[in-house]
Amino acid sequence: MPLNARKLPNTNSGPKAPPMEPGTYPARVVQIIDLGLQPQRPYKGEEKKPAYEIMVTYEFVDEFLKDEEGEDRLDKPRWLSETFPLHSLQADRAKSTARYYALDPDEVHEGDWSKLLETPCMVTVVNNVGQGKNAGTVYDNITAVSTMREKEAKRLAPLVNEPKYIALDEDDAEKFLTLPEWLQNKIKEGLEFDGTELDKALKRHTGKTEKKAPKKADVQEAGEDDEIPFEPDADEESGENW
Numbered sequence: 001m002p003l004n005a006r007k008l009p010n011t012n013s014g015p016k017a018p019p020m021e022p023g024t025y026p027a028r029v030v031q032i033i034d035l036g037l038q039p040q041r042p043y044k045g046e047e048k049k050p051a052y053e054i055m056v057t058y059e060f061v062d063e064f065l066k067d068e069e070g071e072d073r074l075d076k077p078r079w080l081s082e083t084f085p086l087h088s089l090q091a092d093r094a095k096s097t098a099r100y101y102a103l104d105p106d107e108v109h110e111g112d113w114s115k116l117l118e119t120p121c122m123v124t125v126v127n128n129v130g131q132g133k134n135a136g137t138v139y140d141n142i143t144a145v146s147t148m149r150e151k152e153a154k155r156l157a158p159l160v161n162e163p164k165y166i167a168l169d170e171d172d173a174e175k176f177l178t179l180p181e182w183l184q185n186k187i188k189e190g191l192e193f194d195g196t197e198l199d200k201a202l203k204r205h206t207g208k209t210e211k212k213a214p215k216k217a218d219v220q221e222a223g224e225d226d227e228i229p230f231e232p233d234a235d236e237e238s239g240e241n242w
Contacts, residue, residue: 017065017066019127019139019140020060020078020080020127020140022126022127023124024122024123024124024125024144025060025062025063025122025123025124025125026061026062026120026121026148026156027058027059027060027061027120027121027122028058028059028061028120028121028156028158029057029058029059029103029116029117029118029119030057030058030079030117030159030161030163031056031081031166032113032114032116032117032164033054033055033056033057033164033165033183034054034166034167034169034187035052035054035055035083035186035187035190036052036053036168036190036191037052037053037190037191037192038050038052038053038186038191039191040085050191051085051086052085052086053083053085053086054083054084054085054086054096054113055082055183056081056082056083057080057081058081058121058123059077059159059161060078060079060080061156061157063077063078064076064077064078065077074160075160077160077161080125080140080142082141086113089101089107089111098145099145102121102145102146103116103119103145103147104116104119105147117165118158120148120153121145121147121148122145122147123142123144124142124144125140125141125142126140126142126143127139127140127141164178166179166187167198168187168190168192168196168197169198170197170198171197171198171200171201172198172201173198173202173204173205174205176198176202177205188202
């Protein structure tokens, strides 16, 4: 094969979806994904301890990807995800606590994130310009999630896509393999992934031999994540449906 980039076939799934208009939108929780223990970016020049992270994806009710004619594709609602360290509900300064109580204000599910799939909510979106290798690219980012009024929630359309929950203590390899490759790699490169039920399931699925689990790392203290602005990595394109 000639190493000429102009002669290679285009493998992109399509153009990147344009940024959403800043505002607050009705949505439902469509995915909750356990990312495990992840290293953290330095903050103000200081190293941060690893932290357990969770990714939550919202499916917007009235925002859709467009077809070639610019019309809404009603089978392709817009998705937007956010990732944050997961702390105890007693950590009242943590973003995970604010998000949990926005989705379950009366703590009906007693802190169980897996029970929050399909939950109606209001998601506030802003446009941020990337920096560094992402300079000039405009990203949709989530600044707030709030509880939807009950009468509005009752009228809200159901999810278009199948809800998905993935946790490291579950052995569902086939469901894990439906995730995009960059997200699979992020989870597998987690500091405590080796030896988890998901790891064992993947090794059975692929026939690989088990590896020795590394030592546990120190865990980030609650509340340290709330001041760090989110900037997506190059593969984590906001607003894209997986």
